[in-house]
Amino acid sequence: MTDPRPLAAGRGCRDTPVLKQRGQREVFCGLTGIIWLHRKMQDAFFLVVGSRTCAHLLQSAAGVMIFAEPRFATAVLEEKDLAGLADANAELDREVGRLLARRPDIRRLFLVGSCPSEVIKLDLQRAAERLNRQHAPHVAVLNWSGSGIETTFTEGEDACLAAMVPGLPSASGRSLIVAGALPDVVEDQMQRLLAGLGVGPVGLLPARRADGAPPVGPGTVVALAQPFLGETLAALERRGARALLAPFPFGEEGTTAWLAAIAGAFGVSAERFDAVTAAPRARARRAVAAAAGPLAGRTVFFFPDSQLEVPLARFLTRECGMRAVEVGTPYLHRGILGPDLELLAPGPVISEGQDVDLQLDRARAARPDLTVCGLGLANPMEAEGLATKWAIELVFTPVHFYDQAGDLAGLFARPLRRGGLLGGLAGGVMGGAPAGAAP
Amino acid sequence: MKLTVWTYEGPPHVGAMRVATGMHGLHLVLHAPQGDTYADLLFTMIERRGSRPPVTYTTFQARDLGADTANLFRSACRDAWERFRPAAMIVGASCTAELIQDDPGGLAESLGLPVPVVALELPSYSRKENFGTDETFLRLVRALARPVARTQAVTANLIGPVALGFRHRDDVAEVTRLLSGMGVGVNAVAPMGATPADLARLGAAHFNVLMYPEHAEAAARWMERELGQPYTRVVPVGVGATRDFLQEVGRIAGLPVRADESCLRLPWWSRSVDSTYLTGKRVFVFGDGTHAIAAARIARDEMGFDVVGLGCYNREMARAVRAVAAAHGLEALVTDDYLEVEAAIAAAAPELILGTQMERHIGKRLGIPCAVISAPVHVQDFPARYAPQMGWEGANVIFDSWVHPLVMGLEEHLLTMFREDFEFHDGAGPSHLGAGSHGPGGPPGPLAAAVGPASPAPARAAPAPVSSAVAAWLPAAEDELRKIPFFVRAKARRNTERFAAERGLAAIGVDTLYEAKAHYAR
Numbered sequence: 001m002t003d004p005r006p007l008a009a010g011r012g013c014r015d016t017p018v019l020k021q022r023g024q025r026e027v028f029c030g031l032t033g034i035i036w037l038h039r040k041m042q043d044a045f046f047l048v049v050g051s052r053t054c055a056h057l058l059q060s061a062a063g064v065m066i067f068a069e070p071r072f073a074t075a076v077l078e079e080k081d082l083a084g085l086a087d088a089n090a091e092l093d094r095e096v097g098r099l100l101a102r103r104p105d106i107r108r109l110f111l112v113g114s115c116p117s118e119v120i121k122l123d124l125q126r127a128a129e130r131l132n133r134q135h136a137p138h139v140a141v142l143n144w145s146g147s148g149i150e151t152t153f154t155e156g157e158d159a160c161l162a163a164m165v166p167g168l169p170s171a172s173g174r175s176l177i178v179a180g181a182l183p184d185v186v187e188d189q190m191q192r193l194l195a196g197l198g199v200g201p202v203g204l205l206p207a208r209r210a211d212g213a214p215p216v217g218p219g220t221v222v223a224l225a226q227p228f229l230g231e232t233l234a235a236l237e238r239r240g241a242r243a244l245l246a247p248f249p250f251g252e253e254g255t256t257a258w259l260a261a262i263a264g265a266f267g268v269s270a271e272r273f274d275a276v277t278a279a280p281r282a283r284a285r286r287a288v289a290a291a292a293g294p295l296a297g298r299t300v301f302f303f304p305d306s307q308l309e310v311p312l313a314r315f316l317t318r319e320c321g322m323r324a325v326e327v328g329t330p331y332l333h334r335g336i337l338g339p340d341l342e343l344l345a346p347g348p349v350i351s352e353g354q355d356v357d358l359q360l361d362r363a364r365a366a367r368p369d370l371t372v373c374g375l376g377l378a379n380p381m382e383a384e385g386l387a388t389k390w391a392i393e394l395v396f397t398p399v400h401f402y403d404q405a406g407d408l409a410g411l412f413a414r415p416l417r418r419g420g421l422l423g424g425l426a427g428g429v430m431g432g433a434p435a436g437a438a439p
Numbered sequence: 440m441k442l443t444v445w446t447y448e449g450p451p452h453v454g455a456m457r458v459a460t461g462m463h464g465l466h467l468v469l470h471a472p473q474g475d476t477y478a479d480l481l482f483t484m485i486e487r488r489g490s491r492p493p494v495t496y497t498t499f500q501a502r503d504l505g506a507d508t509a510n511l512f513r514s515a516c517r518d519a520w521e522r523f524r525p526a527a528m529i530v531g532a533s534c535t536a537e538l539i540q541d542d543p544g545g546l547a548e549s550l551g552l553p554v555p556v557v558a559l560e561l562p563s564y565s566r567k568e569n570f571g572t573d574e575t576f577l578r579l580v581r582a583l584a585r586p587v588a589r590t591q592a593v594t595a596n597l598i599g600p601v602a603l604g605f606r607h608r609d610d611v612a613e614v615t616r617l618l619s620g621m622g623v624g625v626n627a628v629a630p631m632g633a634t635p636a637d638l639a640r641l642g643a644a645h646f647n648v649l650m651y652p653e654h655a656e657a658a659a660r661w662m663e664r665e666l667g668q669p670y671t672r673v674v675p676v677g678v679g680a681t682r683d684f685l686q687e688v689g690r691i692a693g694l695p696v697r698a699d700e701s702c703l704r705l706p707w708w709s710r711s712v713d714s715t716y717l718t719g720k721r722v723f724v725f726g727d728g729t730h731a732i733a734a735a736r737i738a739r740d741e742m743g744f745d746v747v748g749l750g751c752y753n754r755e756m757a758r759a760v761r762a763v764a765a766a767h768g769l770e771a772l773v774t775d776d777y778l779e780v781e782a783a784i785a786a787a788a789p790e791l792i793l794g795t796q797m798e799r800h801i802g803k804r805l806g807i808p809c810a811v812i813s814a815p816v817h818v819q820d821f822p823a824r825y826a827p828q829m830g831w832e833g834a835n836v837i838f839d840s841w842v843h844p845l846v847m848g849l850e851e852h853l854l855t856m857f858r859e860d861f862e863f864h865d866g867a868g869p870s871h872l873g874a875g876s877h878g879p880g881g882p883p884g885p886l887a888a889a890v891g892p893a894s895p896a897p898a899r900a901a902p903a904p905v906s907s908a909v910a911a912w913l914p915a916a917e918d919e920l921r922k923i924p925f926f927v928r929a930k931a932r933r934n935t936e937r938f939a940a941e942r943g944l945a946a947i948g949v950d951t952l953y954e955a956k957a958h959y960a961r
């Protein structure tokens with residue numbers, strides 16, 4: 001629909017002052033990433049060392065209990081483990097030994113730290129090194145923390161990927177690494193586009209299997225597929241790789257800009273770039289136009305969730321005709337998000353961190369047409385008459401690149417379409433509030 | 440350290456949240472890291488609540504740990520009071536805050552708030568969610584309930600219903616109706632729907648109806664001791680239990696038993712000839728103690744089933760469940776390890792599971808139909824329609840929901856007669872359940888347990904011969920076995936193998952199969 005054009009000479013929201021408030025943060029912790037990471041890495045097992053709360057979080061965030069072979073578990077700390085650390089280490093070694101004996105298919109084991117393991121200062125780094133010595137070469141044991149005192153939601157994936165970087169093989173020649181777990185179908189589409197451009201070799205982080213770990217070295221260029229990978233990027237840079245900063249590949253415009261940055265780094269000719277991208281670009285524009293009708297001219301308010309908020313606001317405002325009221329993000333990485341911020345027209349409040357009660361007050365005052373928020377807030381907002389989109393779906397579903405651009409617009413449009421369809425139910429015969437919502 | 444994948448119960452502070460969220464005018468301040476806010480979605484998504492749980496989390500971060508988490512707690516507490524103006528507050532710590540020992544109770548008290556502030560002890564490393572509900576309600580009652588004059592008319596408190604309970608909303612309506620039929624009014628329902636002021640006048644009731652011992656037994660005992668209120672022991676789930684309950688109410692209240700059973704359909708539905716096929720269906724019962732005990736009684740005495748397994752996941756109810764199991768000639772399974780439950784179900788090879796959402800998944804894997812009888816809950820356990828478990832209507836609902844997953848009577852025979860019909864292949868489930876349901880011949884499903892306790896992974900494929908002493912099946916006998924309907928085939932296989940083993944047979948032929956059938960025929 002809208003023709004993508006960079007803001008003339010402007011810096012968009014790049015220099016907009018950021019609203020920072022400190023209060024209750026209504027966000028998941030980094031453990032949540034295990035839900036998609038364990039599906040992505042088919043020979044990896046995630047062992048959380050934590051509490052019953054951590055186990056319950058994983059079970060609840062999964063929404064449905066995925067009974068089919070979950071490759072994650074929680075080693076729940078009990079009173080006797082808290083008494084003496086030596087015990088906890090011995091218990092951990094025993095549980096890991098049993099686990100690996102039962103699961104010979106596991107090649108990568110992640111010991112995942114939690115708030116309790118950090119507060120009692122259980123050194124999982126050392127435990128991982130010890131276990132690594134015991135189980136090498138068949139199993140690589142690594143450690144990262146998904147604790148809520150250190151990480152917010154998608155930062156768990158960042159910590160996980162960063163933990164893998166030191167163990168990546170060394171590369172000598174020129175190569176591209178795309179970092180960020182993507183659904184397989186999206187990953188395959190991306191690979192086809194990159195192959196069409198003649199860019200290669202392409203390494204993926206995380207790799208589906210241990211033996212697919214991408215080599216890294218001074219000739220490596222890194223493109224992030226997700227904006228929340230600051231630690232991972234820094235770790236890759238320490239291995240000599242060079243970062244490519246670009247808008248994130250959401251929507252037609254974002255995908256084109258992201259691919260163009262890679263094409264530039266690999267010296268792809270303009271003709272070839274156009275030849276490869278013209279058809280999917282046109283397809284993406286048509287798909288977005290078909291799906292985005294209900295979004296045009298509407299306002300959107302983002303609560304902080306996944307760090308995808310800035311690129312998504314850019315997509316919704318520039319390709320779907322929405323107006324952003326507030327773009328909240330748990331953490332604003334200005335370096336990584338600079339290109340997206342630049343494309344975001346000034347106007348919205350950019351907020352980092354959260355005081356959820358104050359933010360709810362702002363949302364209620366602004367009465368946006370669409371609120372993007374977490375599962376804990378969605379139904380309460382709907383009961384107040386505010387249409388919502390669950391943010392978590394944006395992390396779980398295929399939304400990147402050209403052929404998902406229409407679906408991405410559709411995800412945001414659906415609540416508004418639904419509101420329209422059900423308009424006749426509102427109020428009831430006597431008028432008044434929506435019926436049925438328990439207080 | 441205990442390896443856990445799926446849990447029947449959350450941590451105890453989730454229990455505290457269930458009490459707070461059920462009530463009005465109460466606010467919980469929880470010292471907890473940000474990730475613990477996931478628990479809000481249990482209420483807003485699973486229960487579809489239209490408002491946030493009345494819970495403030497301090498969401499302390501690592502950088503606060505060295506500095507001043509106590510101050511953070513104090514300011515969160517003060518802010519919560521100013522914003523929400525609750526009539527009472529409860530304060531506690533989740534697992535992480537328990538380790539940093541900030542003493543939420545003392546900190547809150549030091550604020551001098553003008554409302555009662557009740558401190559909770561929620562030992563996260565030894566107790567679980569049901570302990571949390573029971574303990575929180577006890578502490579609230581102890582702090583707020585005062586001796587008051589009894590109401591003039593005979594009234595009772597309905598205690599135990601909480602947020603996120605299995606059909607609590609509708610059970611309250613049903614029990615209220617039962618009591619009103621006896622001429623007993625309701626003084627208060629608590630925690631669900633109660634305000635702190637309602638708790639203050641709990642003592643006005645003549646007695647307590649303990650609806651869910653899991654959530655209110657400690658409070659019931661306290662009120663019996665301190666306020667002189669007797670409480671009911673029978674939980675009115677099922678026809679017999681409802682009748683016993685009314686007798687008990689009559690005894691406690693000194694009233695004649697009056698009951699209107701005109702809407703009760705279970706007895707006739709169960710006696711009508713279409714239900715003959717239910718006779719002796721083998722059922723495995725597992726859930727929270729209260730619902731498991733009730734289900735076992737209904738299964739045997741009101742449905743004519745054969746209870747082949749009984750257990751509960753909450754140790755607090757172990758004694759009661761063991762006693763009931765013994766009366767059924769069974770040994771109770773008391774465990775919160777779903778792999779153990781799965782192994783026990785696979786070994787018992789029931790035709791129907793009466794369990795929780797966990798057993799529903801186990802049933803899916805083993806190809807055994809399941810009806811849900813107890814928490815832990817799922818969004819499906821909050822139907823839009825009226826669907827109690829208690830009282831007469833509860834019995835009707837139970838009849839329907841237990842029979843629904845089964846293959847219907849005549850259909851069962853047709854499946855047997857036309858075994859070779861391609862539409863009746865083993866994967867075909869009950870026709871009314873659509874393409875999604877399947878028998879054990881359906882999707883094979885992963886057979887190995889992901890992780891589990893030290894015990895060997897349970898054999899998922901129930902019919903697979905386990906011991907090497909098992910006789911070999913001759914091809915003709917295998918063919919004959921395949922003609923037996925899939926829902927009894929596992930049993931037939933096991934029985935035949937046991938029969939052969941007992942007789943030291945090396946091979947199983949068609950005759951062995953039928954001799955075993957005759958031997959085990961009831």
Ligand code: SF4
Nearest residue numbers: 029054114115148474
């Ligand atoms: S916030 Fe901490 S304690 Fe809570 S679930 Fe996450 S890691 Fe576990």
